[in-house]
Amino acid sequence: xxxxxxxxxxxxxxxxxxxxxxxxxxxxxxxxxxxxxxxxxxxxxxxxxxxxxxxxxxxxxxxxxxxxxxxxxxxxxxxxxxxxxxxxxxxxxxxxxxxxxxxxxxxxxxxxxxxxxxxxxxxxxxxxxxxxxxxxxxxxxxxxxxxxxxxxxxxxxxxxxxxxxxxxxxxxxxxxxxxxxxxxxxxxxxxxxxxxxxxxxxxxxxxxxxxxxxxxxxxxxxxx
Ligand SMILES: Nc1ncnc2c1ncn2[C@@H]1O[C@H](COP(=O)(O)OP(=O)(O)O)[C@@H](O)[C@H]1O
Ligand SMILES: Nc1ccn([C@@H]2O[C@H](COP(=O)(O)OP(=O)(O)O)[C@@H](O)[C@H]2O)c(=O)n1
Numbered sequence: 272x273x274x275x276x277x278x279x280x281x282x283x284x285x286x287x288x289x290x291x292x293x294x295x296x297x298x299x300x301x302x303x304x305x306x307x308x309x310x311x312x313x314x315x316x317x318x319x320x321x322x323x324x325x326x327x328x329x330x331x332x333x334x335x336x337x338x339x340x341x342x343x344x345x346x347x348x349x350x351x352x353x354x355x356x357x358x359x360x361x362x363x364x365x366x367x368x369x370x371x372x373x374x375x376x377x378x379x380x381x382x383x384x385x386x387x388x389x390x391x392x393x394x395x396x397x398x399x400x401x402x403x404x405x406x407x408x409x410x411x412x413x414x415x416x417x418x419x420x421x422x423x424x425x426x427x428x429x430x431x432x433x434x435x436x437x438x439x440x441x442x443x444x445x446x447x448x449x450x451x452x453x454x455x456x457x458x459x460x461x462x463x464x465x466x467x468x469x470x471x472x473x474x475x476x477x478x479x480x481x482x483x484x485x486x487x488x489x490x491x492x493x494x495x
Contacts, residue, residue: 272393275401278415280441281422283463283471288397290472292341301344302398305383307361308335308346310370320369323378371447402455410484413475414454417464
């Protein structure tokens with residue numbers, strides 16, 4: 272079974288995917304982390320984020336490994352001194368500002384998608400186009416939204432930044448990512464602006480139960 276959770280930047284995709292994956296006893300897969308890791312490597316190497324052949328060459332000589340654990344995804348680069356964990360460095364403002372340029376390139380989308388399609392189900396996949404381009408036959412699809420202000424307020428709690436600047440950056444990134452961020456026609460849309468994280472996870476799990484993809488939780492009265 273593949274469950275897809277797509278949505279705009281900082282809408283809660285990875286937190287919700289993690290919670291749903293843990294409830295289902297399967298891993299979740301962060302597609303954005305592959306785009307971020309590729310962008311980080313390009314920035315460090317001084318490779319133009321619009322130069323697809325140079326980026327693909329760089330990725331060919333930089334063996335990346337995505338670790339899709341239910342408690343959080345990590346990405347590693349193999350090197351002569353062992354593996355380097357790129358995960359934290361892939362979540363900086365510089366990577367945020369550059370990643371959409373690289374993600375526009377069809378060649379780079381092909382590179383990410385091939386890695387995702389090579390994974391063995393079951394898993395929950397989160398990103399922008401998991402339910403459309405990458406796993407159109409997924410068992411259930413979700414699309415998360417929230418107002419830019421709410422998303423900025425959530426993100427400043429993680430990165431201690433100016434909320435207006437974060438909001439403006441999120442709106443700019445949403446605009447650059449628009450092409451690959453269209454909800455699948457059969458996706459369940461959830462506006463998370465007024466919901467807390469457990470509330471969003473519960474809404475997703477309730478839908479999976481409703482459609483028979485998850486056994487219902489045992490009612491307390493059934494336990495005696
Ligand atoms: N519904 C919610 N209510 C409150 N905080 C949330 C909610 N969903 C996510 N968050 C918080 O918002 C931040 C961004 O969530 P994250 O899962 O990283 O989003 P995305 O993967 O879409 O960028 C995290 O700190 C997360 O804990
Ligand atoms: N399926 C995906 C996932 C991410 N991306 C790109 O990767 C960037 C980072 O994605 P992310 O999911 O880690 O970003 P956040 O929404 O967590 O901030 C996005 O801004 C997109 O440019 C994409 O194009 N398609």
